[in-house]
Amino acid sequence: MGSNNDSSTNKKKASSRKAKLSNLAKREERLALKLLLPALLIIALIAFYPLAQVFYTSFTDRVFASGQETNFIGFDNYSRLLSVHVTTLDPVLDEATGEIMIDPDTGKEVYERPIDVLPREPSRFREVNQFDLFGNRYVIGATDPSFIKSVSNTVVFTVVSVFLELVLGLAIALVVNSKFRFRGSMRAAMLVPWAVITVVSARMWEWMLASSRVGMFNALFDRLGLIESPIAFLAAGSYQLPAMIAVDVWKTTPFMALLLLAGLQTMPEDIFEAAEIDGAGKIRQFVTITLPLLKPAMAVALIFRTLDALRVFDIFQVMLGQAQYSMASYNYFQLIGNRAMGLASAIGVIIFILIFGFAIAYIKMLGVDKNE
Amino acid sequence: MNKRSSPFNLIKRIAFNFMIIFILVYLLFPFYWAVNSSLKTESQLFMTPATALPRDPVTLEFSPTFQNYSAVLQDGQFLRGLANSTIVATSTTALALVAGSFAAFALGKLRFRGRKPALYLILAMTMFPQVTVLTGLYAVITALGFPARISLIFAYMIFTLPFTTWVLTAFFKELPDALMESAQVDGATPFQTFRSILLPLTAPALVTTGLLAFIAAWNEYLFALTFTSIDPSARTVPVAIAYFAGAVARQEPFGEIMAAASLVTVPLVVLVLIFQRRIVAGLTAGAVKG
Numbered sequence: 001m002g003s004n005n006d007s008s009t010n011k012k013k014a015s016s017r018k019a020k021l022s023n024l025a026k027r028e029e030r031l032a033l034k035l036l037l038p039a040l041l042i043i044a045l046i047a048f049y050p051l052a053q054v055f056y057t058s059f060t061d062r063v064f065a066s067g068q069e070t071n072f073i074g075f076d077n078y079s080r081l082l083s084v085h086v087t088t089l090d091p092v093l094d095e096a097t098g099e100i101m102i103d104p105d106t107g108k109e110v111y112e113r114p115i116d117v118l119p120r121e122p123s124r125f126r127e128v129n130q131f132d133l134f135g136n137r138y139v140i141g142a143t144d145p146s147f148i149k150s151v152s153n154t155v156v157f158t159v160v161s162v163f164l165e166l167v168l169g170l171a172i173a174l175v176v177n178s179k180f181r182f183r184g185s186m187r188a189a190m191l192v193p194w195a196v197i198t199v200v201s202a203r204m205w206e207w208m209l210a211s212s213r214v215g216m217f218n219a220l221f222d223r224l225g226l227i228e229s230p231i232a233f234l235a236a237g238s239y240q241l242p243a244m245i246a247v248d249v250w251k252t253t254p255f256m257a258l259l260l261l262a263g264l265q266t267m268p269e270d271i272f273e274a275a276e277i278d279g280a281g282k283i284r285q286f287v288t289i290t291l292p293l294l295k296p297a298m299a300v301a302l303i304f305r306t307l308d309a310l311r312v313f314d315i316f317q318v319m320l321g322q323a324q325y326s327m328a329s330y331n332y333f334q335l336i337g338n339r340a341m342g343l344a345s346a347i348g349v350i351i352f353i354l355i356f357g358f359a360i361a362y363i364k365m366l367g368v369d370k371n372e
Numbered sequence: 373m374n375k376r377s378s379p380f381n382l383i384k385r386i387a388f389n390f391m392i393i394f395i396l397v398y399l400l401f402p403f404y405w406a407v408n409s410s411l412k413t414e415s416q417l418f419m420t421p422a423t424a425l426p427r428d429p430v431t432l433e434f435s436p437t438f439q440n441y442s443a444v445l446q447d448g449q450f451l452r453g454l455a456n457s458t459i460v461a462t463s464t465t466a467l468a469l470v471a472g473s474f475a476a477f478a479l480g481k482l483r484f485r486g487r488k489p490a491l492y493l494i495l496a497m498t499m500f501p502q503v504t505v506l507t508g509l510y511a512v513i514t515a516l517g518f519p520a521r522i523s524l525i526f527a528y529m530i531f532t533l534p535f536t537t538w539v540l541t542a543f544f545k546e547l548p549d550a551l552m553e554s555a556q557v558d559g560a561t562p563f564q565t566f567r568s569i570l571l572p573l574t575a576p577a578l579v580t581t582g583l584l585a586f587i588a589a590w591n592e593y594l595f596a597l598t599f600t601s602i603d604p605s606a607r608t609v610p611v612a613i614a615y616f617a618g619a620v621a622r623q624e625p626f627g628e629i630m631a632a633a634s635l636v637t638v639p640l641v642v643l644v645l646i647f648q649r650r651i652v653a654g655l656t657a658g659a660v661k662g
Contacts, residue, residue: 032478039475047497050508188644195640200633219421262580296542328501348504
């Protein structure tokens with residue numbers, strides 16, 4: 001049948017072939033639309049209204065679960081969340097000597113109080129952080145310091161944990177992809193962290209990280225003689241973010257590993273055989289064949305991990321509560337705790353824009369949306 | 373030279389086995405600790421230092437307790453939750469895989485206008501934090517008048533459908549076009565090509581995305597908590613666990629929570645064990661010539 005088709009089209013003129021081609025293209029287009037229909041219907045049914053509502057509400061001062069009247073307030077929510085001001089802090093001079101005052105307790109120079117130098121209009125700026133640059137002390141102030149802090153927390157959390165997950169996930173996928181006994185059980189075992197219910201796993205880690213020797217880590221470190229006194233992993237500021245990252249890396253590395261493993265398994269084996277015959281070493285094969293072929297799987301895995309990490313909620317909410325926010329847990333606090341639905345929606349939109357930026361960056365960097 | 377017996381290979385094999393053991397310990401240790409905690413009574417849980425096995429507080433002899441497990445299993449909520457979770461997660465996965473693989477076929481293998489916008493639209497659906505869309509979604513669900521379990525299945529599309537679509541699109545795209553063309557020359561319709569060539573060849577990807585989506589739906593908490601608030605009989609496992617009042621514990625039922633978590637994880641592991649054979653069976657790599 002195929003050869004018949006070929007010989008008959010050969011005889012026909014170029015114009016009719018073109019017409020047939022465009023006819024074919026039209027059929028392909030119609031088929032594509034039919035295939036997309038279920039997905040698009042689901043989006044229209046489930047996602048359209050909630051997403052549109054979030055955008056709209058972000059421009060209002062709507063209060064959650066109340067009959068209060070809602071006003072349109074333009075970009076007020078956004079300016080409240082995003083206003084940042086950086087200014088220098090001058091050292092305080094000792095009135096008697098005219099020299100820079102030194103704190104007798106710490107032995108360090110005393111600077112002005114940030115609250116005195118940060119602007120109060122349109123609303124009060126409060127301190128987010130201080131830093132030194134070229135011998136000057138600067139202060140970063142924001143009208144909503146908790147939010148700015150939550151953004152930086154979340155971005156640091158995302159970059160570090162997704163990077164670690166990629167490295168670990170790739171290593172695990174490569175190990176499991178090679179042939180050895182118990183490979184099947186290994187594949188099941190490696191999914192365990194992802195399978196443990198997220199909320200429960202957060203509780204489990206909270207317990208393991210407990211600030212006394214009731215917790216596994218403190219008991220272990222104490223036994224090994226690594227610590228003098230128990231560490232308050234979840235209460236001490238400098239341990240909080242690393243603890244969150246450790247928990248997330250443990251929990252979601254299987255996700256990354258499994259997707260990369262699927263990528264490794266759909267690779268045609270004969271390419272490697274050919275490379276072997278050509279005398280390419282294992283490392284060379286990995287760099288020139290495995291990695292490029294793995295790129296599509298890696299790209300989607302990275303996109304979805306990054307997306308999830310930027311929206312991280314459960315572990316921050318359960319383990320840190322109001323001590324340290326992620327963007328989503330701050331969002332939750334504003335909606336449920338403060339009932340500031342307008343503001344919460346604006347936070348949602350900002351998260352959306354940030355995620356969109358990350359997604360585009362990945363797609364461009366890894367070239368996934370190319371039409372070949 | 374015999375490759376197997378060379379000392380270099382021996383070292384390599386030992387290193388490889390060490391790596392496997394290291395990976396297993398890293399991934400399984402916290403779960404072991406959960407099981408360990410689930411076998412402890414409340415007073416054993418608060419022993420300092422924490423013990424790696426449930427031990428008697430006085431004599432330090434090995435003495436596990438199963439009271440947490442029996443409390444969990446006697447709790448009707450938990451078993452009902454197990455059934456609900458199974459229904460919801462299975463239906464979600466099936467729907468997300470069917471709609472997702474259809475869409476992925478179009479997005480990965482067919483040429484049509486609006487391909488890129490469609491890809492981005494589908495991804496954009498999952499870019500908002502769950503908390504943000506919660507109120508809007510709740511309004512939609514109420515307006516549609518769906519019962520709680522059906523609502524959950526549809527709500528879970530928000531995060532499962534973009535995932536299945538994007539992963540499968542990436543995998544379909546990798547298959548050589550020559551495969552489709554030769555099938556077309558043989559007189560197969562595009563849909564036949566899809567069903568009998570593309571799907572079998574990407575079986576590992578299908579099973580993997582299915583498993584990952586299933587577990588994501590199985591573990592979801594916030595939507596489940598909200599949408600089952602009017603109908604407690606539809607509560608899924610994570611919600612049921614959150615509502616544990618604690619039958620044996622005086623304070624917080626931590627041991628019971630850990631017992632429930634261990635019980636819930638076992639069927640998932642069994643599921644993976646069953647399906648991972650399929651991953652291997654679906655491997656027909658020889659047919660793909662890149």
